[in-house]
Amino acid sequence: MAQQKKTTKKKTAVAGNSFTRYIKWFWGLFLGGVLAFVLLFLLASWNVFGELPTFEELENPESNLATKILSVDGKQLGTYYNENRTPIKYEDLPQNLVDALVATEDERYYEHSGIDFWGTTRAVAYLGQKGGASTVTQQLAKLLFSNPPSSTFERLIQKVKEYVISTRLERQYTKQEIIAMYLNKQGFLFNAIGISSASRIYFNKEVQDLELHESAVFVAMLKNPRQYNPYRTISREKSLGRRNQVFKQMEINGMITTAEKDSLQALPMEVKFTPEGHADGIATYFRENLKKFLAEWIEENPKGEDADGNLEYYNIYRDGLTITTTIDSRMQKMAEEAVAKHMSKLQAEFDSQNEKNKTAPFRDIDESEIDLIFERAMKSSSRWRLMAREGKSEEEIRKSFDVKTDMSIFSWQGNIDTIMTPKDSIRYYKRFLRTGVMSMVPQTGEVRAWVGGINMQHFQYDHVQTGKRQVGSTFKPFLYATAVDQLHLSPCDTLPNTIYSIPAGKHGNTKDWAPKNSGGEYGGMITMKKALAQSVNTVSARLMDKVGPRPVLELVEKLGIDTKNIPEVPSIALGTADLSLYEMVSAYSAFANQGVYVTPQIVSTIQDKNGTILYQHVPETRDVLSAEAAYVTLQLMEGVTQAGSGQRLRTTWASNRADYKKAVTGYPYGFTNPIAGKTGTTQNQSDGWFMGIVPNLVTGVWVGGDDRAVHFPSLRYGQGATMALPIWGMYMRDVYKDKDLEISDDAFEKPDNLTIEIDCDKYNSEGVSDELPEELEDFF
Template sequence: MAKKQIKKKQATSTQPNFKKFIKWFWGLFAGGLLAVVLLFLLASWNVFGKLPTFEELENPESNLATKILSVDGKQLGTYYNENRTPIKYEDLPQHLVDALVATEDERYFDHSGIDFKGTARAFAFLGSRGGASTVTQQLAKLLFSDTPRSTPERLIQKVKEYVIATRLERQYTKEEIITMYLNKQGFLFNAIGISSASRIYFNKNVSDLSIEESAVFVAMLKNPRQFNPHRKISREKSKRRRNQVFKQMEKNGFLTTAEKDSLQALPMVVRFTPEGHRDGMATYFRENLKKFLADWIKKNPKGEDDDGNLEYYNIYRDGLTITTTIDSRMQQMAEEAVKKHMPRLQAEFDKQNIKNKIAPFRDIEESEIETIFNNAIKSSERWRKMKAAGKSESDIRKSFDIKTDMSIFSWQGDIDTVMTPRDSIRYYKKFLRTGMMSMVPQTGEVRAWVGGINMSHFQYDHVQTGKRQVGSTFKPFLYATAVDQLHISPCDTLPNTLFCIAEGKMGNTKEWCPKNSDGKYGGMMTMKDALAGSVNTISARLMNEVGPQPVIDLAEKLGVDVSNIPPVPSIALGTADLSLYEMVSAYSAFANQGVYIEPQIVSTIQDKNGTILYQHVPKTHDVISEEAAYVTLKLMEGVTQSGSGRRLRTGKSNRADYKNVVTGHPYSFTNPIAGKTGTTQNQSDGWFMGIVPNLVTGVWVGGDDRATHFRTTRYGQGATMALPIWGLYMKDVYSNKDLKISNGKFTKPEDISIEVDCEKYKSQNTDNDDYDELDF
């Protein structure tokens, strides 16, 4: 009895302890719950620091790349801090949305920002069966610009993500959240947002993505670097992850098993098209376009801020759309023509320099070479950066003799190597450079712009920035002046004999007696043949009649900067340094009935809402008569009929040793072409200017320094260096009928008094043995 009482007392005494345990358990649970709720409340009240604003998400076009479009609607590139081009939900293919939901957030359309079932699973299995982060939470996470430095900071940020996620769900629809998430997500290689990523990885618009391409992007969301399809080291991982996306789509009913198996068997195909500032198409043009935009921005403020200060557009964040005059098809053809010709020309140049002790230079002293190197060192990026870092000039110069890892240019592809910066300067000096510009003479619209051989390694633009001696391409300005003033006919003749002109000021004169490059003299020569053969003695006679100043005045009216052109007779041979931009625009006036039109590179500028901010208005003025312009064209037709440009008619050369440099394909043009080659002293510069009725194209080829040149005119003349690029380009242009480039005759004025048909001219002047001889 006593034992039973004792046991009862013991049992009774344990019951209050158990109840106390239960109370403590629920108290702790409630306290923990309240603590969590309080934690979330404190986070929402900004106690742990201000929550990241999603103002950018409310207005997703507040930090946008500026798009550069071609006249045919292709995107040439972008200017950006973040290369982001937002899209709308309607632009997303359904299979991309399905892949995203199936892989990243199966219950996306059922939860309100937080997947509690997924969260419980993640806690229970410590994340081994998948995480709990929803698409909305991932979007919230993208709002944080700083990475947590410790575990407590990460926990606080996670709490903030939950708060932001619930707010996002209250403010936006599910479709809007998916769109914002894909617009915000980074995919490496300057691809911010799905639109940029689609162009960079697959060279297409988002709406055109295939299901397997969409799966690649969804696979990258887990880790854009680890599952990147472009990086060789991660390509196989990317494919396995892509196939896992297909498996998730099957699991969630978006694919059948047969469809999944078929898609998983597909190879990984990427069309990587980088969009760095020095990548892609028309790189030199895009860089030059910045100058135009900078000038336009200064003159066109977008308004005032709250303090009354002027605000200006920013091409890196305001999401402008620049529609240029460049035709992407013609630009591609121009760049391809350069890539076809320049490696062949470079190979011959390198061959000729094998035994040249001062290669790549010729005809200069060691002291001049040292000057070239010093100038190159001081203008280099290395010098600029080290100088800005406060390094002494002595330390900077020493650094140019220390070997370092670098990637250097070659026509076979970039080469990873080790060399000193000084040696790299000599290496790059050997490469021949080029510039090319193509323009519609009736509108001034620039259709193609190639400023060099590779923007990544050679940043100097040889279309507008670079000015080089133009040689005989200046002679049409002299002939046009003579036609305009003296009404000469292409069929008129002058004696091909040495002719001297006094040059210089009173008391300090000397005679200028130009010699013909071929050393041939004698007989009478027509104006057409004289220009075709670049006969210097005839040019001297014409210059003596018209005088240097009228020629300079004409050049100025044609858009040429004449501030450094002295009024001396020798300018007839092209001693002036001019840009390709000036030359093409000047020649265009001849094809535009004597009317100069300023080159146009931008058609319209629109803001992010599509409002037109700028629309081009052509700037024109009359230069010479329609008749004089037409006669000048007929004179220049002789260059491609019987002069240095005649190889355009066959594309063949009877000099077997360099026919592969001149052309890889016969040109065989039969249509009227007005043109002019130009070759400067020591073969430092080679030019070709070619005109058809609705397109004017100029090409320059030469070394970075005038001392970098071919040994003889066989290779160093404009007909060998520059003309082949024009020929290759125009063959491609004519092959595309949609471009509507004319192969017809130049428009003849209705009322013309100067005879240009030399057969008719000869029959009308039967008193002469040949053609009329000019009386000067």
């Protein structure tokens, strides 16, 4: 028995010693783990595992800001950015957004100092199945890492760094500042960096105007912007479910009632997607062209010197400038809508007429010329440039144009995903008719609308300022204005409508020049007004012979037109010169501004990120014509819309119902106000123009193919009155409907000292013959 007790005591002592040893091991491991944990954080804070991301961007959130482009009516047209980010202050955030964020992402946000130890313990205990442990502060810290970890070890080290950064953030910033920084830094896809740009892109409103059900959508996206994206069809259902979970979290945290939660969850999730990519939104061609203006301004206006004395220049992609342009967003939308309406139907007619054309979309050229077009197109393509830059041989590059590839191509019904060779895509795109539209206030030079093409994503070439095409009869008003100025002619004066020849050797002619009328009609006398309205070439020849090419070129040069490539020969009277729509609109504007030319203006002010004005436009003007000559020229051009090729603007319904259905040859415009205008059509119907003037707005339209060989087979559809005028008509019809735009429908202002009679009834009733005036007989 004694032996048994002795053995029992011995066993108890051994067990006690073992338990004590286990306790020591436990505390040793625990304290060792704690020390290792602390050491790990210390090593991370000492940059042993690599440099920690700095707070530089957080301390100065305006160091990488998008430049905002504003319209004259205060709407944002777009941005220039590396990151499309516009930081916003905490006080500008709606309280519903802050509440939704805290309730869903960090319930104890106002209680912890960057790390939620209770949340961390729970996450470890349940292996993350009852929620993660990352606080809002930790999520902000994570956003500071530019490169994602590539291994589990790197992720562990980054997590440790996030903890260190979080505690530093909490020491350096207030809770409100951290929330603002987090929402400014978060990405929401589709070029939406930060809550401000996201609000505009997904709901087309400023962040302070967000309603709770909209704020909840953004909080739902924080978990994963792609998986819970409300715009992507594949993720809409998950986004809706996550949004409703946000409402549930707000109820749990006492921020909304159960009744409010139920009504909010019943709301449909509606997104008003308004992308802000460089090729999205309105005025895309204008925004791209604006870069040229800004590049010149930046070069001429350095912002200062750096520490080494080198000049520093503004950067439109990061300096947060605000560019207030002269574009009116309402008029811009109207112009773009008019283009889409007309060009889609005109294209359908063009395609229909090409169905039996073996060389479609080209006409009047042979295969060798078509090959040259393809050669030029290939060598100017981005594919050719990129492959050449990669060191590919010409043979490899050429072969690539015959290899089928996936691509998204343009159509008026929307983009089409297809497979075709790059060479086939060249032919496909060549078939599309292009256009340019520009609208300008003649008294100030302010450009109100600028449409450089039919689709910026697929057709980058700008047809307002970059493109130059033959102007046809739209050049004739310059000739008539010169004649009125020099010879004091009246619109009521008459001239012979007979073939008129300017011999070789005169006015720079190398051979006799005797242009024919496009309609082939001759005989009798015709008034100046009717001659311009009907684009009578024989009268233009007579006028050109009497005034000479030099005075006409001097006039157009004063009107802002580049004349260095315009030959000084009589044939310029018929519009053989290649000019841009930009030049034509600004030149025509002088007629509506009493002969005073105003340089086109596209920017009103430029401000830095602090609101300091860096640039203020000062109008540049010069007297070009007398007010009398300008006014008489307007009266001549009014004849175009009264009895010439522009008179369809006066119709109230199409003359041919079938044609109207095609929306090509007739429109119910019904304008009754004074309109001065001029159509233009070039050889083979390659270019169609219409220039339209009302007292305080001048608008020009050009329509044509990318190549001159792309055109309609006849004048019925290929003339300026059919190709270009309808865009002007639809645009101006919408402009006049918006009374806030204050576009005048009054008569043109008559000069006080008008000495030329413009009333032909009065002109003839005072005994003036409708024959050629006696004082001009020697001229004609």
